[in-house]
Amino acid sequence: GMVQPGQTWKAARNVPIDSIDTFQTATTDLTYTFRGVRSVNGQDFGVIDFLGVVRPMNGRVSTLKGMVRGTADVDLAAGRIYQAHAIVDVTLDLVFREESLRSNGKLEVTLKRSQP
Numbered sequence: 001g002m003v004q005p006g007q008t009w010k011a012a013r014n015v016p017i018d019s020i021d022t023f024q025t026a027t028t029d030l031t032y033t034f035r036g037v038r039s040v041n042g043q044d045f046g047v048i049d050f051l052g053v054v055r056p057m058n059g060r061v062s063t064l065k066g067m068v069r070g071t072a073d074v075d076l077a078a079g080r081i082y083q084a085h086a087i088v089d090v091t092l093d094l095v096f097r098e099e100s101l102r103s104n105g106k107l108e109v110t111l112k113r114s115q116p
Contacts, residue, residue, distance in 0.1 A: 003034045003046075004034070005034060005035060005036040006033065006034070006035075007033070007034050008031055008032060008033045008034075009031075009032050010029065010030065010031050010032070011030055011032065012027050012028070012029055012030070013027070013028050013030055013052075013068075014026070014027060014028075015027070015028050015054055015068065015088055015090075017064060017090065017092065024064070026054050026055060026064055026066075026090075027054070027055045028052040028053065028054045028055065028066075028068045028088075029052050029053055029055065030050045030051065030052035030068065031050065031051055031052060032048055032049070032050045033048065033049045033050070033051075034046065034047075034048055035047040035048065035049055037076065038073075043075070043077065044076045044077070045073040045074060045075060045076065045082060046073070046074040046076055047071065047072075047073055047074075048071065048072045048073075048074060049069075049070070049071050050068070050069065050070055050071070050072070050086075051067070051068070051069045052067070052068045052069075053065075053066075053067060053068075054066035054067065054068065054088070054090055063092070063093040063094075064090060064091070064092050064093075065090065065091055066088065066089050066090030066091060067088075067089050067090075068086060068087070068088050068089075069086070069087055070084060070085050070086030070087060070109075071084065071085055072084035072085075080113075081111065081113075082112075082113050083110075083111060083112040083113065084109075084110070084111045085108075085109070085110050085111075086108070086109045086110075087106060087107070087108050087109075088105075088106070088107040088108075088109075089104075089105075089106045090104070090105050090106075091103070091104050091105075092104075092105065
C-alpha cells in the first residue's frame with residue numbers, strides 16, 4: 001500500500017557473524033521509516049531509514065550484541081532498491097582455548113546500481 005512520510009514498520013533480518021572458530025547468524029529487529037520521495041533528473045526515489053538492535057546471542061562460545069543502521073533509496077518506477085548504505089556495529093564476547101575474549105567489529109555495506 002501507500003506509505004506516508006514518517007510512517008514506520010518492523011521486520012526481522014539475519015546478520016552474518018564470523019568469529020574466531022565459528023560462523024553464526026544473528027537476527028536483528030529493524031524499524032524502517034519512510035522519509036519521503038526525492039526526484040533526481042526526473043526520476044522518483046523513496047527514501048527509507050532503518051535502525052535495529054542485534055538480538056543478544058547466547059551460544060556455546062559467544063555472546064553477541066549490537067546495532068544496525070542505514071538508509072535506502074528505492075526506485076519507485078522499477079520497485080527495487082537503487083542504492084543503500086548500512087553499518088552493522090557489534091560486540092562479541094567469546095571463550096577461545098579457555099580464554100575470555102572481547103571483540104568489537106563494524107561492517108559497512110554499500111549497494112549502488114547503475115541507472116536503468
